[in-house]
Amino acid sequence: MASPSDRPPHQTQVPLFGCAGFEALSENRLLVPIHTVTDPSQLPADFLEPSLDRKLVIGFDCEGIDLCRNGTLCIMQFAFPDAVYLVDAIEGGEALIQACRQALESNHITKVIHDCKRDSEALYYQFGIKLHNVMDTQVAYSLIEEQEGKERSLDHISFVSLLADPRYCGASYDEKEEVRVLMRKDPGFWAYRPMSELMIRTAADDVRFLLYIYGKMMEKLNKLSLSLLKVRGSLYCRCFCLDNNEFADWPPVPSIPGELKAEGYPAEEEILSVLNVPPGGMGRVIGKRGACIMSVKQSCNAEIFLGGDKGPPDKVFIIGPVKEVRKAEAIFRGRMLDLWLFDILVQIAKTGERLGE
Numbered sequence: 001m002a003s004p005s006d007r008p009p010h011q012t013q014v015p016l017f018g019c020a021g022f023e024a025l026s027e028n029r030l031l032v033p034i035h036t037v038t039d040p041s042q043l044p045a046d047f048l049e050p051s052l053d054r055k056l057v058i059g060f061d062c063e064g065i066d067l068c069r070n071g072t073l074c075i076m077q078f079a080f081p082d083a084v085y086l087v088d089a090i091e092g093g094e095a096l097i098q099a100c101r102q103a104l105e106s107n108h109i110t111k112v113i114h115d116c117k118r119d120s121e122a123l124y125y126q127f128g129i130k131l132h133n134v135m136d137t138q139v140a141y142s143l144i145e146e147q148e149g150k151e152r153s154l155d156h157i158s159f160v161s162l163l164a165d166p167r168y169c170g171a172s173y174d175e176k177e178e179v180r181v182l183m184r185k186d187p188g189f190w191a192y193r194p195m196s197e198l199m200i201r202t203a204a205d206d207v208r209f210l211l212y213i214y215g216k217m218m219e220k221l222n223k224l225s226l227s228l229l230k231v232r233g234s235l236y237c238r239c240f241c242l243d244n245n246e247f248a249d250w251p252p253v254p255s256i257p258g259e260l261k262a263e264g265y266p267a268e269e270e271i272l273s274v275l276n277v278p279p280g281g282m283g284r285v286i287g288k289r290g291a292c293i294m295s296v297k298q299s300c301n302a303e304i305f306l307g308g309d310k311g312p313p314d315k316v317f318i319i320g321p322v323k324e325v326r327k328a329e330a331i332f333r334g335r336m337l338d339l340w341l342f343d344i345l346v347q348i349a350k351t352g353e354r355l356g357e
Contacts, residue, residue, distance in 0.1 A: 012031075056108070057109075057211065105130055133233075152301070235253060240317070277315060
């Protein structure tokens, strides 16, 4: 038996899947170590060398400074059934992150993550890594809601709200808001070393429930939803990763199996479309208090994302069934055409005023 001095300095509890509700989890949790990783040798061999014979499902998240293409990736968190690994990009550097490339791009390792878009963008632009084979719990949540006949939400569920949902976890995560407040005061929060107790605890909390939630969701998803989950996960990974070669060097987007259509499922191909917005036109695309964006979302069964402050600032990203995406494109192009015509009329009026002087 290991002595106290042999135990890792940090530990956390992970809920065991198969428990009847989170109220029982206090008696059904496994105490696991939290390993801070600064060298690839500290990671499991099955993770570093993915294999068809040893498929893995792991929880995954990233932390950083303004996490996106231009930010700084500071930590990658991986939750295994028996341990949580905090991969320290600050101390381990690029060599450590590149050692994780095979796992992050592998089809043999399922990465369970909540909202993969910015994490994927940071990995792609900062390290050239193409995140692949994710199970995005934000996407899964929406699919289950649709599957159960609930009205489509125009907003995406946050991780804190997902954790609080008793169907999936029923856990509160008040500390997350505390960290958000600290990050607003000091954007460099995740770059400080050595990592504080709060940093380690929060980083582990962001992934320790993911495998439990994964199990709960996989029980609910039907055949079509499972197929769409793979497709949308692939498209979400690409979302902000603009590529001049149309993602030719990325793994192919999974297709909807033909047998689903034969079984009567309303399966339709889904795509990612990127629209360029003319300089100065994004305000009109968004509308006052987001009214135009909300209107398009209500009109089309497609997901719409903007680069916002993190960028890219002049593009609209649309994900969904082909027909719905084309419909959204047409609405946006109509608004941009109105803007173009308005600018021409303004220029004509100014020209007329100058000629009349």
